[in-house]
Amino acid sequence: xxxxxxxSNVSKSFGDLVALDQINLEIRSGEVVxxxxxxxxxxxxxxxxxxxxxxxxxxxxxxxxxxxxxxMRQSLGxxxxxxxxxxxLTAWENIRYHSRMHGISDKDAWARTAKFAEHxxxxxxxxxxxxxxxxxxxxxxxxxxxxxxxxxxLLLDEPTAGLDITSARTVRHLVEQLKNEGGTIVYxxxxxxxxxxxxxxxxxxxxxxxxxxxxPDALLESTDSTTLEEAYVALTKDTARPRTEEDGKEGRFTxxxxxxxxxxxxxxxxxxxxxxE
Amino acid sequence: xxxxxxxxxxxxxxxxxxxxxxDWRTIMAIIVIPLLMFPLLFILFPILLESEAAELDAxxxxxxxxxxxxxxxxxxxxxxxxxxxELENLSNLTTLSEPGEDMDxxxxxxxxxxxxxxxxxxxxxxxxxxxxxxxxxxxAWNRLLDALNQWEDEEVERRISDSGLDxxxxxxxxxxxxxxxxxxxxxxxxxxxxxxxxxIPLVLAIWTYSSALQPSIDMTxxxxxxxxxxxxxxxPCTRLELLLGKWAAVATITGVGVILQIxxxxxxxxxxxxxxxxxxxxxxxxxxxxxxxxxxxxxxxIVAIELALAMRSHSVxxxxxxxxxxxxxIVFPALFTQVINLDGIESVWFAIPVVNxxxxxRELLMNRIIPGHxxxxxxxxxxxxxxxxxxxxRQFGREDIVTSLS
Numbered sequence: 001x002x003x004x005x006x007x008s009n010v011s012k013s014f015g016d017l018v019a020l021d022q023i024n025l026e027i028r029s030g031e032v033v034x035x036x037x038x039x040x041x042x043x044x045x046x047x048x049x050x051x052x053x054x055x056x057x058x059x060x061x062x063x064x065x066x067x068x069x070x071x072m073r074q075s076l077g078x079x080x081x082x083x084x085x086x087x088x089l090t091a092w093e094n095i096r097y098h099s100r101m102h103g104i105s106d107k108d109a110w111a112r113t114a115k116f117a118e119h120x121x122x123x124x125x126x127x128x129x130x131x132x133x134x135x136x137x138x139x140x141x142x143x144x145x146x147x148x149x150x151x152x153x154l155l156l157d158e159p160t161a162g163l164d165i166t167s168a169r170t171v172r173h174l175v176e177q178l179k180n181e182g183g184t185i186v187y188x189x190x191x192x193x194x195x196x197x198x199x200x201x202x203x204x205x206x207x208x209x210x211x212x213x214x215x216p217d218a219l220l221e222s223t224d225s226t227t228l229e230e231a232y233v234a235l236t237k238d239t240a241r242p243r244t245e246e247d248g249k250e251g252r253f254t255x256x257x258x259x260x261x262x263x264x265x266x267x268x269x270x271x272x273x274x275x276x277e
Numbered sequence: 278x279x280x281x282x283x284x285x286x287x288x289x290x291x292x293x294x295x296x297x298x299x300d301w302r303t304i305m306a307i308i309v310i311p312l313l314m315f316p317l318l319f320i321l322f323p324i325l326l327e328s329e330a331a332e333l334d335a336x337x338x339x340x341x342x343x344x345x346x347x348x349x350x351x352x353x354x355x356x357x358x359x360x361x362x363e364l365e366n367l368s369n370l371t372t373l374s375e376p377g378e379d380m381d382x383x384x385x386x387x388x389x390x391x392x393x394x395x396x397x398x399x400x401x402x403x404x405x406x407x408x409x410x411x412x413x414x415x416x417a418w419n420r421l422l423d424a425l426n427q428w429e430d431e432e433v434e435r436r437i438s439d440s441g442l443d444x445x446x447x448x449x450x451x452x453x454x455x456x457x458x459x460x461x462x463x464x465x466x467x468x469x470x471x472x473x474x475x476x477i478p479l480v481l482a483i484w485t486y487s488s489a490l491q492p493s494i495d496m497t498x499x500x501x502x503x504x505x506x507x508x509x510x511x512x513p514c515t516r517l518e519l520l521l522g523k524w525a526a527v528a529t530i531t532g533v534g535v536i537l538q539i540x541x542x543x544x545x546x547x548x549x550x551x552x553x554x555x556x557x558x559x560x561x562x563x564x565x566x567x568x569x570x571x572x573x574x575x576x577x578x579i580v581a582i583e584l585a586l587a588m589r590s591h592s593v594x595x596x597x598x599x600x601x602x603x604x605x606x607i608v609f610p611a612l613f614t615q616v617i618n619l620d621g622i623e624s625v626w627f628a629i630p631v632v633n634x635x636x637x638x639r640e641l642l643m644n645r646i647i648p649g650h651x652x653x654x655x656x657x658x659x660x661x662x663x664x665x666x667x668x669x670x671r672q673f674g675r676e677d678i679v680t681s682l683s
Contacts, residue, residue: 074513078511080511088299100284103284
């Protein structure tokens with residue numbers, strides 16, 4: 001099957017930090033691919049590369065028929081971790097703004113939105129300003145916004161993070177529905193159980209590298225584990241690096257200035273701690 | 278630019294303006310308050326001053342006059358000014374200004390002022406003890422001075438007359454013949470242009486910068502901080518379209534704000550002077566077109582710079598701390614430009630950023646169309662605007678704008 005998206009030997013660096021190193025990945029039509037990894041593993045950077053927000057430092061991201069990344073964004077639906085809703089606009093206005101940017105008529109966008117909004121129990125809230133929305137409602141609105149133009153690939157960055165059990169379940173059900181309709185989804189999460197439940201394929205990302213790529217059964221088999229948790233631990237034994245992407249962007253003088261006015265923590269040895277106790 | 282790209286730019290600008298209009302606080306800060314500021318200042322402030330003056334006039338003051346031989350005509354003049362006073366004898370002092378024993382009672386306001394006056398042959402010497410930090414004492418000082426000046430005028434006229442001279446011919450040997458206003462060959466429209474050229478460029482420059490400040494920050498660093506920019510960057514629009522859309526929105530908001538503010542200012546001036554103080558300037562159609570071009574070029578540059586610098590910032594706070602002090606870069610040249618003499622001005626002034634547009638506005642408001650100057654200010658402004666737009670597009674093209682602090 002021709003992949004919708006091919007990532008070949010892609011690396012991405014921010015200053016001295018190598019966020020992703022020699023990544024190879026293919027996203028095929030009709031698949032739900034789970035990107036699993038700890039915070040700072042490189043999942044969001046990988047999704048941003050797929051969305052064309054970042055350009056690779058080296059390597060290549062290929063699209064069908066040699067399309068450009070800008071062109072590809074036309075057929076992408078993205079739900080970033082922050083949801084990115086405008087609080088002074090209503091839920092429908094947020095959705096309509098994005099679908100207009102995709103060149104979709106308001107009528108078509110509304111028809112698709114209404115269909116999914118009913119499933120997410122959001123139909124009555126579409127006319128409300130998003131300012132007062134709960135995290136769950138914001139996430140659902142962002143999902144509706146990403147679906148309104150009928151994307152061929154849906155990129156979801158931790159779509160259930162911070163949601164209550166019911167909202168998370170509703171979101172997962174929607175993903176399953178989209179999967180059954182033949183949708184292609186890249187689903188970033190740090191919850192293995194969720195990935196196992198929703199995804200056909202699990203890609204384990206750790207410290208900027210892909211440590212495993214396969215179906216849940218294949219992962220268990222390759223690591224000789226009985227649970228996915230065991231498999232994950234076996235594949236990510238080395239210590240996870242801290243998340244430093246934003247710190248790397250700080251100017252040298254700004255960093256020095258902040259440090260100058262920051263007192264050093266007290267130097268206490270373990271012996272002193274034990275004596276105090 | 279393709280039709281689709283134009284549609285996207287319009288969609289971005291429209292959304293930004295809608296968001297802006299829905300925040301009443303921002304509308305108040307950028308449109309309503311500056312719009313009302315000058316009318317309130319020019320209309321309410323004089324009313325307040327009048328009421329304060331009336332309050333001072335109604336004050337009953339405690340005034341002491343110290344003299345050993347007070348002239349009856351002087352006493353009449355003081356009484357005629359509505360001043361009630363107590364008469365005391367003048368004690369021995371080195372000079373009349375020396376406070377001496379009267380210092381305490383003036384300082385503790387048991388007396389508002391003390392007038393000391395003594396005859397010295399044909400002249401009179403006097404001093405008024407008062408406390409300059411007290412409104413009451415200052416009022417007493419003013420009333421006494423008015424009465425003394427009036428008496429002095431009468432005394433001068435009396436002495437001239439007693440000497441057998443004509444009072445008017447002696448005091449006013451050189452006189453203007455006819456109406457002073459009639460002798461000015463400048464038309465009222467030109468005079469209006471001259472007056473307006475002294476403050477309109479200053480107002481335009483400062484308000485363009487300050488009106489664009491808040492929306493520029495909100496639409497860039499604000500979006501970045503709120504995390505809405507990432508979703509926007511995932512859309513099939515280019516960074517240039519994004520910049521153009523946001524630029525159009527900020528320029529629209531700024532334009533509306535500045536126009537309303539100028540209307541407010543003109544209304545206030547017209548009201549204050551019962552509309553006869555200042556008329557409409559005599560401007561040719563070419564001058565009006567050039568005025569609009571100059572303002573547009575200035576706005577392109579200012580909005581692009583503000584958007585670029587705000588987009589570089591990680592947060593609203595950071596953007597504010599960079600852009601707010603930069604207002605000085607507009608205020609200083611604007612103040613400086615007001616004192617430059619336009620007659621025989623060197624052409625080089627029309628090539629300096631900010632100064633060039635301000636000088637151009639001054640010249641055009643006076644309906645002076647000098648082709649050499651126009652070529653220089655238009656050319657350099659176009660260059661600066663293009664550089665600012667290029668810098669802004671570079672900032673919008675940065676990868677790290679997707680990261681936010683929140």
